[in-house]
Amino acid sequence: MITRNSHRITADSLLNVAVVGHTNTGKTSLIRTMLRSTEFGIIEDAAGTTRHVEQATISAGNDPILHLYDTPGLEDSRALFSHIKKLREKSKLLLPAQILEQFVTQTAVDDPLEQEAKVIRQMLRSDILLYIIDVREPVLEKYRLELEILTLSAKPIIPVFNFIAGHDQDLTKWREQLAVFHMHATLEFDTVAFSFDAEKRLYQKMQTLLEPYYSRLQKLIDHRETLWNQLCLSGAKRITELIVDIACYRESKTSHHGRIVMQPPVENRLHDLVRSAEQRCLRDLLIIFNFSATDVKIQNIPVSDGQWQLDIFAPGILKAYGLDVGSAAAKGAAAGVGIDLMVGGLSLGAASALGALAGAGWSTFKRYGDEIKATVRGTKWHCADDTTLQILYLRQKHLLKKLMHRGHAAQDPLHVDKTDEEKIPENWHPLISVLRQNPGWREVAAMRTDTVQLQAIETQLINALLDN
Numbered sequence: 156m157i158t159r160n161s162h163r164i165t166a167d168s169l170l171n172v173a174v175v176g177h178t179n180t181g182k183t184s185l186i187r188t189m190l191r192s193t194e195f196g197i198i199e200d201a202a203g204t205t206r207h208v209e210q211a212t213i214s215a216g217n218d219p220i221l222h223l224y225d226t227p228g229l230e231d232s233r234a235l236f237s238h239i240k241k242l243r244e245k246s247k248l249l250l251p252a253q254i255l256e257q258f259v260t261q262t263a264v265d266d267p268l269e270q271e272a273k274v275i276r277q278m279l280r281s282d283i284l285l286y287i288i289d290v291r292e293p294v295l296e297k298y299r300l301e302l303e304i305l306t307l308s309a310k311p312i313i314p315v316f317n318f319i320a321g322h323d324q325d326l327t328k329w330r331e332q333l334a335v336f337h338m339h340a341t342l343e344f345d346t347v348a349f350s351f352d353a354e355k356r357l358y359q360k361m362q363t364l365l366e367p368y369y370s371r372l373q374k375l376i377d378h379r380e381t382l383w384n385q386l387c388l389s390g391a392k393r394i395t396e397l398i399v400d401i402a403c404y405r406e407s408k409t410s411h412h413g414r415i416v417m418q419p420p421v422e423n424r425l426h427d428l429v430r431s432a433e434q435r436c437l438r439d440l441l442i443i444f445n446f447s448a449t450d451v452k453i454q455n456i457p458v459s460d461g462q463w464q465l466d467i468f469a470p471g472i473l474k475a476y477g478l479d480v481g482s483a484a485a486k487g488a489a490a491g492v493g494i495d496l497m498v499g500g501l502s503l504g505a506a507s508a509l510g511a512l513a514g515a516g517w518s519t520f521k522r523y524g525d526e527i528k529a530t531v532r533g534t535k536w537h538c539a540d541d542t543t544l545q546i547l548y549l550r551q552k553h554l555l556k557k558l559m560h561r562g563h564a565a566q567d568p569l570h571v572d573k574t575d576e577e578k579i580p581e582n583w584h585p586l587i588s589v590l591r592q593n594p595g596w597r598e599v600a601a602m603r604t605d606t607v608q609l610q611a612i613e614t615q616l617i618n619a620l621l622d623n
């Protein structure tokens with residue numbers, strides 16, 4: 156156990172973190188993003204949205220590690236500064252933090268500086284301050300005064316730069332200014348354009364400034380990292396499920412026994428199938444990343460229907476069906492009788508062509524016999540064509556990336572239509588071809604039964620989605 160600031164830090168001590176700064180710099184936004192929740196507080200592009208100190212807790216599993224305190228903005232830093240200056244002149248023997256204490260106890264409800272007193276009270280009760288800066292703002296006097304006041308508290312301070320996208324020069328100016336106050340452990344953390352690395356660095360900075368909490372914070376970092384990797388993996392798995400589902404889907408063009416069945420045309424069914432499957436996937440991704448339907452605008456996917464015809468002699472097809480090519484050819488002739496039985500009614504030529512497949516044995520024919528028969532009869536299947544599948548993949552990959560980099564403070568909905576930045580995986584065509592040949596995998600995937608070959612394909616798609 157280590158003693159610091161007169162209170163004992165034990166294995167289950169909670170770290171108190173005050174989030175402070177001028178009004179509208181993104182304090183509430185930062186907390187939302189750290190909590191990965193759009194529910195915390197109120198965010199508005201107007202001054203004074205946060206009027207009281209609000210608390211949130213961040214835990215490693217069931218172990219609460221830190222409290223975050225959202226504070227109202229320091230609105231009138233000039234008045235605050237001159238007030239504190241007067242107090243200092245009156246009590247020269249007091250330490251700066253004691254002066255702040257005095258200010259807090261002396262400020263009555265309804266005092267014009269009541270809001271500032273709330274902030275300072277919370278600062279004094281916290282172990283560390285996150286000072287949020289809108290870097291687009293010039294370094295005005297009011298911010299310098301604010302910094303002066305913060306340093307009086309004698310608490311470690313991490314300046315956090317917000318609104319950094321496209322503001323490199325402003326960022327440099329702020330860095331220079333903070334160096335004047337001996338603040339070098341700054342952090343770039345855009346609350347809207349989220350990056351897990353930035354979140355991790357924030358906790359690492361806290362570790363450096365708060366040595367006694369080092370292992371507690373490490374526990375949190377490890378937990379957040381595991382959680383983050385799981386989130387991304389779950390997202391990629393869900394998209395892979397969608398791709399497998401649609402790529403394996405096909406529907407025979409000829410209706411059974413030549414009867415005309417009153418059904419929507421196959422094209423419409425296909426469109427509905429693809430669109431509703433993508434919608435379900437989107438819904439699940441939003442749940443995984445804790446966003447809501449209002450966070451994403453997705454255009455209807457353009458679906459074009461393709462035709463698929465089994466070519467039993469296409470390269471790789473025997474293997475795709477789990478057959479050993481060498482032995483199939485060898486045993487083919489010997490099993491001729493069995494095939495004739497199976498494909499009864501076909502021409503001798505077709506039947507003997509299928510002889511090459513005979514190495515598969517009876518069980519394979521039981522499984523694929525209908526399909527092979529249909530093939531020899533020239534049956535074609537309807538399916539989502541390759542372009543549709545590619546668009547589906549690219550859109551989802553794009554969406555996944557956007558969700559991985561969306562802060563929970565973001566207010567503008569995400570648009571999923573452009574996919575230019577993404578590429579299809581290198582081995583896309585062989586992957587899809589194998590999926591096409593295995594319509595049965597739709598159920599396999601749904602039941603999560605282990606199929607080695609399917610699993611291998613899924614792993615490749617997951618890695619491609621996560622750019623591994």
Ligand SMILES: Nc1nc2c(ncn2[C@@H]2O[C@H](COP(=O)(O)OP(=O)(O)O)[C@@H](O)[C@H]2O)c(=O)[nH]1
Pocket residue numbers: 177178179180181182183184185197198199200201203204205228317318319345346347348564565566
């Ligand atoms: N573009 C952008 N907007 C942000 C960012 N952080 C906050 N905002 C917006 O800035 C405004 C104020 O944010 P808020 O969190 O309420 O600030 P607070 O008063 O310091 O709590 C809101 O309109 C937010 O959507 C950011 O990193 N980028």
Ligand SMILES: [Mg+2]
Pocket residue numbers: 182183184196197204205225226
């Ligand atoms: Mg706020």
